[in-house]
Every structure is written in C-alpha cells, then in structure tokens.
Amino acid sequence: MLGARSSLLAACIALASPLALAGGLRPLNDSALSDVRGRDGVSFDLNGFSMNGDLRVTYTRPDGASIWAGNPSASRSDSATPFSDPYRFDILRSNNGLADVAQFSLPQNVNGEQKWQLAHDFGVNADGIDRDGGAIVVSDLALYGGGWQFSTPRTQDGLALGVAMRMEIGQWALRPNGRANTVGQLALDNIRIGATDENGNFTGQPWVIADVARQPALVNALADENGPRLHIGIGAPDAQYGTGQAASGGIEIGKISFTAPSGNMDLGSSRIGNIQINYLDIKFRQ
Numbered sequence: 001m002l003g004a005r006s007s008l009l010a011a012c013i014a015l016a017s018p019l020a021l022a023g024g025l026r027p028l029n030d031s032a033l034s035d036v037r038g039r040d041g042v043s044f045d046l047n048g049f050s051m052n053g054d055l056r057v058t059y060t061r062p063d064g065a066s067i068w069a070g071n072p073s074a075s076r077s078d079s080a081t082p083f084s085d086p087y088r089f090d091i092l093r094s095n096n097g098l099a100d101v102a103q104f105s106l107p108q109n110v111n112g113e114q115k116w117q118l119a120h121d122f123g124v125n126a127d128g129i130d131r132d133g134g135a136i137v138v139s140d141l142a143l144y145g146g147g148w149q150f151s152t153p154r155t156q157d158g159l160a161l162g163v164a165m166r167m168e169i170g171q172w173a174l175r176p177n178g179r180a181n182t183v184g185q186l187a188l189d190n191i192r193i194g195a196t197d198e199n200g201n202f203t204g205q206p207w208v209i210a211d212v213a214r215q216p217a218l219v220n221a222l223a224d225e226n227g228p229r230l231h232i233g234i235g236a237p238d239a240q241y242g243t244g245q246a247a248s249g250g251i252e253i254g255k256i257s258f259t260a261p262s263g264n265m266d267l268g269s270s271r272i273g274n275i276q277i278n279y280l281d282i283k284f285r286q
Contacts, residue, residue: 041090047082050075065126072120079113094213096241098154101162101212105147112168116141119179135179140170144194146206151216158220158231165249166194166206182259190254200250200273207249209277210234214242222283234280246276 056070079085085107092101107114118138124131149162169191176184195205210217215237221228237244256267 041088043083043086043088045083045086046076047078048076065124067122067124067126069120069122073118075117077113077115079111085109085114096213098213098241099152099160102150103147103162104150106143106145109142109144112142112144114142115170116143121179134174134176137173137175137179138169138171139173140168142168144168144204144206149212151212153216153218153220156218156220158218160212161210161217161219162212163209163217164206164211165209166204168192183261185259187257187259188253188255189257190252192250192252194249196248196250196274198248198274202250202252208247209249211242214238215246217280230284232280232282232284234277236279246278249275251275 052073054071056068058066058068060066087107088103088105090103090105092103094100116138118141119135121135122133124133144166146164146166149160151160151162153160169188171187171189172191173182173185173187175181192202193207195203195207197203208215215235217234218232220231222231223229237246251270251272253270255269258265258267
C-alpha cells in the first residue's frame, strides 16, 4: 500500500500544472484515496478477423470413450469503419453489496454488418467404433449486444455467470459427409433468438438468460460417493435485486430441412414465443 501511495503522489507531482504547484501540495489520507474510482477495462475490435487451423480438443471419459472437435475456421465481415463498434471487457464495481463483476460485452451491431462464418469437424470413439462424425457449419451469424458476466458465487464454490443473448443465424448445418458436402445434411435456416414481450413478440433486445445479481448461473464441481461431477445451474429469480420474475425469450427457426440423395425434404418451421428459465440444475455423470 505504501508503494502504491508513493507512486500516486509522484504521478500527481509530475502532472501538476505550475498554477497547482503555486498553491502548494497536500498529502492524501486513506479516506481521500478510497474515494478515487478507476474504470478498469479494455475495448478491442475484430474487423476482418479470420482463422483456420488444425487444433483438436478431445474429451475422454474414465472408460476410454471420447469425443473430439477440431479443424476450426472462423471469419467475420464488417462495416467499413474499423473500431466503430468494438467488443468490451470491463470490471464493474457492485453497488448492491455483491462482489464486483467482470463483464464481456458484445458489439451492438445495429445494422447487422458484423456476420460470422464458422465451421469445425467432430468425431467420436466409443464402444469399439472410431468415427469421423462430419462437420458443423454456421453461416451468417449476427450477434446484437448482450454478452457474459463473471463473478464469485454468494454461497458456494465455483463461478457465477450471467448470459444475455440476441442473435440471428442464416443457417446452422450438420453435415455428416464433411463441411463441403451438403448431401445428408440437416439444416436449420433463419434462426432468431432474443427477448420477447408478453405476447411472444421479439423486442429487439437480448434475452437475459442469467444475471449475476438477479438470477445467477453457477458452474462448479460437486462431490458425492462416486467422486466430483460437473454441475451447471441457474438459480431462481431473486426479488431483492429485480422483479422476481425470469426474463422471457423466444426461439424461431424459419426452415428445417434434410438433404437426401434423392432431393430436399422440407420439415417446416418452428417457433417458441415465450421461454422462461425459472430454475435449472444439471449434474453430469462420470
């Protein structure tokens, strides 16, 4: 603490104007120093970003069965003005007595100019079968605001999370014969996810699936007689920090189709106008 105060005082002296020096300097006590508020954060842009590689991530169970994802590719189209709508990472000071929050905010993308193209391969090795499962290909993914929050849980070990999401996807496709081969693919076209009103209409705002104060999500490990297990949950809405009601969201899929060798099969569309997650508790088996 002494070193921090000395550095602060030295910075004040170095930056002081002649007029300020003429009036004399005075030391700052602990109370004055505690009133200083910083804004910790960073902004960054991914204008024209692209990536291709042979990275592979594998999850292996204790019995040897595994699943992998690899060979990722990603690219993003943009507006003509770099850094006009950046991503942000901020440390937010809590004003409700809770822990501070690390918040990752997505660009607002008002005009929908930022669109992602994503793909990765995947496969499984289980029950004596080692199989390349094909690829997941995502086209024209547009994110509109929202983001993630990270903090410490109130009562348990682990990580408290907040998630807000509004997105549109041109197409999400499962291609069992590889990312360049559409034969046999299952495709979901014109996907929309976002907040909805009481009538099930999209509001144009992100759907707050979890909030670290009002309705925190939790990721941790729980131990029982079989050992530790991954635990993911979303708590019930807390009226102390909000309305006491879970936020409403909706999911819309404009077209579901399957491409067979004999031709396309149109399976129609799907829409859920109101979704509220009032409580979620998932424990994974080993």
